[in-house]
Amino acid sequence: MIYPSIDSLHSALRAGQTSCAELVEAALQRAAEKADLNIFIELFPETARAQALSVDAKLAAGTAGPLAGVIMALKDNLCFKGHGVSASSNMLRGFESQFTATVVQKLVDADAIILGRTGCDEFAMGSSNETSAYGPVKNPLDPSLTPGGSSGGSAAAVAAGICHAALGSDTGGSIRQPAAFTGIYGVKPTYGRVSRHGVIAYASSFDQVGPFARSLDDLALITEVISGVDAFDTTCSERAVPAMAPVPAERPFTFGYYKEVLDNPALDAEIRQYFFDRVDQLTSAGHRVEALDFPYLDALVPIYYILTTAEASSNLARYDGVHIGHRSEQATDLESLYKKSRSEGFGEEVQRRILLGTFVLSAGYFDAFYGKAQKARRVVRDATLEALTRVDALIGPTTPHTAFPLGQEYTDPTVLYLEDIFTVQAPIAGIPAVSIPAGPHSNGLPFGMQIMAGPFDEPKMFQAAHILDRL
Numbered sequence: 001m002i003y004p005s006i007d008s009l010h011s012a013l014r015a016g017q018t019s020c021a022e023l024v025e026a027a028l029q030r031a032a033e034k035a036d037l038n039i040f041i042e043l044f045p046e047t048a049r050a051q052a053l054s055v056d057a058k059l060a061a062g063t064a065g066p067l068a069g070v071i072m073a074l075k076d077n078l079c080f081k082g083h084g085v086s087a088s089s090n091m092l093r094g095f096e097s098q099f100t101a102t103v104v105q106k107l108v109d110a111d112a113i114i115l116g117r118t119g120c121d122e123f124a125m126g127s128s129n130e131t132s133a134y135g136p137v138k139n140p141l142d143p144s145l146t147p148g149g150s151s152g153g154s155a156a157a158v159a160a161g162i163c164h165a166a167l168g169s170d171t172g173g174s175i176r177q178p179a180a181f182t183g184i185y186g187v188k189p190t191y192g193r194v195s196r197h198g199v200i201a202y203a204s205s206f207d208q209v210g211p212f213a214r215s216l217d218d219l220a221l222i223t224e225v226i227s228g229v230d231a232f233d234t235t236c237s238e239r240a241v242p243a244m245a246p247v248p249a250e251r252p253f254t255f256g257y258y259k260e261v262l263d264n265p266a267l268d269a270e271i272r273q274y275f276f277d278r279v280d281q282l283t284s285a286g287h288r289v290e291a292l293d294f295p296y297l298d299a300l301v302p303i304y305y306i307l308t309t310a311e312a313s314s315n316l317a318r319y320d321g322v323h324i325g326h327r328s329e330q331a332t333d334l335e336s337l338y339k340k341s342r343s344e345g346f347g348e349e350v351q352r353r354i355l356l357g358t359f360v361l362s363a364g365y366f367d368a369f370y371g372k373a374q375k376a377r378r379v380v381r382d383a384t385l386e387a388l389t390r391v392d393a394l395i396g397p398t399t400p401h402t403a404f405p406l407g408q409e410y411t412d413p414t415v416l417y418l419e420d421i422f423t424v425q426a427p428i429a430g431i432p433a434v435s436i437p438a439g440p441h442s443n444g445l446p447f448g449m450q451i452m453a454g455p456f457d458e459p460k461m462f463q464a465a466h467i468l469d470r471l
């Protein structure tokens with residue numbers, strides 16, 4: 001069985017009802033039983049068993065860390081020395097991590113147990129897991145549906161009851177959207193709260209690592225563990241990490257929501273109604289809820305895709321067939337080595353984004369696209385921070401609808417880009433955002449409620465989420 005919370009797991013471990021060794025065997029067995037869902041690209045049974053023995057010894061000695069015995073999965077873009085990592089791309093098939101990402105080291109130091117690496121969209125680019133070179137992960141709630149993307153495998157590992165928690169990365173929604181589609185909790189911390197050292201880069205001014213979990217307290221605890229300054233990442237903030245877990249008791253809050261979000265034609269009517277029912281409940285419970293204007297909603301997806309593709313085209317330049325990654329066998333000279341290695345190694349969506357990013361950065365178009373999007377990003381950030389001086393937290397739906405079927409044909413890739421409409425504001429503004437499970441919808445599926453707070457105000461964000469979670 002999977003323990004509903006880290007607290008209950010720790011009580012069972014303390015009472016001698018289970019051991020880490022037993023937990024690892026059970027998790028490996030569950031992973032094998034659910035192999036059809038295509039969640040794991042690779043399991044790490046030897047490492048997990050060795051970690052279990054060492055954590056069991058620490059538990060006996062009373063020296064175990066805050067995540068003792070917590071079985072976790074890693075998205076396939078987080079480096080763990082001596083283990084494979086591929087960003088679910090043919091470009092990095094067979095590649096082995098040369099060092100351990102700071103976030104992974106922090107988990108290991110806290111005595112979490114790493115079970116394996118999970119499938120994701122290629123280089124974290126996608127919303128449905130379908131750009132993975134290993135085939136999409138399936139949603140544990142209904143295998144004909146997407147678990148979301150790009151961190152769909154990590155969400156599914158938790159939702160399927162294989163792991164207690166998992167790490168993903170979120171550039172434009174890749175933790176929050178899969179959390180919403182699989183009925184669990186997921187958070188994107190403030191930009192700079194968590195180190196990116198050892199995270200395979202997609203868009204460096206947006207990427208943040210965060211956890212998936214089965215409860216808000218577990219989510220807050222893991223966020224606290226992975227946060228903090230890192231000499232290997234100069235964008236990682238030196239601010240002290242505040243206590244985040246357990247999420248403290250309630251106080252009256254002022255919540256805000258954007259009218260444009262709730263009026264958006266893409267929003268499912270039932271999700272909209274659910275949201276307004278929660279607003280009524282919040283008000284009757286003594287909280288204030290304000291409707292705010294946000295005239296920039298339609299600009300968010302274009303800003304996001306211009307800036308992230310620009311950054312991706314630069315980050316992915318390193319995969320040239322020479323230094324790292326796939327090297328074409330067909331090359332005849334240096335230029336064909338670059339071209340063939342990159343054409344063979346990268347999938348269609350990654351190639352599309354490199355082309356788009358190169359275009360928006362090119363001399364003739366830089367000012368019109370990249371420069372303008374940078375300015376628009378600042379406008380959005382300023383407006384968002386201004387709203388957050390008036391309210392404690394911004395709330396709304398995480399996604400416009402519930403999980404959609406795998407295998408839909410898209411003649412226009414921008415249709416899928418619009419999936420990100422509610423999630424990209426937080427990374428554009430650099431603020432933290434959490435998705436908590438909501439629903440069910442009359443179609444039987446969960447969806448998510450999103451809570452955003454000011455930069456480095458994770459404690460307030462979790463507290464606001466806690467209020468909604470308890471309604």
Ligand code: GLN
Pocket residue numbers: 124125126127149150169170171172173174175202308420
């Ligand atoms: N769906 C978004 C994209 O494709 C978000 C991805 C992410 O957050 N990594 O870019």
